[in-house]
Amino acid sequence: MIAHADLLLFRLFRWQVAELSADTQVRFQPPDDDWRTAVPGITDMNGNPAGSLNVYLADVRENRRLRSNERERTTVGTEIHETPAPRRVDCHYLISAWSPVTVSPATEPTIDEHALLSEAALALGRSDVLDPVAICAATRPGLPAIPVPAPLLDEQMPVTLLPVEGFPKLGEFWGTMGPSHRWKPCLYAIVTVALKEAPRPAGPMVTTIYSHTLQRDLPATLNTRFHLGGTVHVSAADATPVPLAWVELLTPADTLVTIARADSSGRFVFADVPAGDYHLRARVAALPLPPSPPAPPQPAQPTSPVRAITVPEPSGSYDIVF
Known part of the structure; x- marks a missing residue:
């Protein structure tokens, strides 16, 4: 289900952020030295150098407030099967914007990065949940509709955008990305996913x-x-x-x-x-x-x-x- 959260975020940004016209403009790798090296070569759908979003999964924790002992029962032939309530897991994403432009007296790429970060925040903030049906059906040039993955057919993924306490160790995060790192602002978003288990036989009916x-x-x-x-x-x-x-x-x-x-x-x-x-x-x-x-x-x-x-x-x- 965590990979499905990645898929929905990828399609959401490609769908709703006009600047992100090519798939290569939304990446999930660590924003380390390898990423910084790759940024100048990222292009839009026309082959022009373009800004990009780095959507990095920085932490994963169980949401214990949503834990439940409830069981769902289904009948398979003459057997009763039970499915435990799924564990709910909070996926903590740090989303940063990157420009391929080199700093010079005439150019300030940070302004472009802030604009792209703002558009990403608007895309996430338009809804309190990631709706798989709407996001998979969305289209734009270079982004065709896709079938909804079976595990997502009845799912909604709640989103917490920019919690007031912020990411607790942002300085340490950037410190692990390489000796020449520079602090960059990030959108901090938490997507809650369900870890579903397969039904288990519980006995005869x-x-x-x-x-x-x-x-x-x-x-x-x-x-x-x-x-x-x-x-x-x-x-x-x-x-x-x-x-x-x-x-x-x-x-x-x-x-x-x-x-x-x-x-x-x-x-x-x-x-x-x-x-x-x-x-x-x-x-x-x-x-x-x-x-x-x-x-x-x-x-x-x-x-x-x-x-x-x-x-x-x-x-x-x-x-x-x-």
Whole structure:
């Protein structure tokens, strides 16, 4: 995700700072002697010597105020997977502007650098977040739109621009860039990124929960009830879940006992069901179908075949297929 922050900053500056017309004008290497040597050879899209931005990642620290123990659960087949909440990491960038012009009595390149630094600050300050969708879709000559990287599709990266306390050791920073270094002003920006982990298997899905109630010392009053849950699928060969289906719990004579609505993942739950034999049946407005090849017309309200079950079901599964 840190590399994705680099990508968004690169495209943001290329998009919104008019002077930065070529990719080589935005670099991420240390601003050391090698960088200073390269600056005079940096050119714009027309091949003319041009100013440049050095966007250097100077520090990376966890943002512990945003730490969370929350877990996101997803269903994969009959398994439950958990994804830990991502750690949030603050990426501390020092952004400096550089001119290829040599100082002379007639020229003062520092003024050009300050102007470029101001434009970079405006580009960062137009929003409190880096929006991957907008930044990847942005275009200008020499900057085509690109697909949004998959990890960034649902992400927003908060930006803290020029915190009042400043970068705590700017003098030491420039002191490490070479013996002939000179102090330069920098934009100090903090971009917060999420370090996402892959889902982890957490165990099999629970499909049946039972509860016993009875009066003390009266075993004959024992009453057992069940909570049961399953998933509605497109077919036995296609495990695609059917969202928002209506699921009916019926007696063996097909008399309605109760009805439940499946969620967006096709999961349904019936509560407080006595032990015994039942039928399950699902109805839905329309089944999810692949975009190609063209599917045959569907009935107005598809209905699944009736499935006979026993509560508690020996197989442990209450899934329904159309």
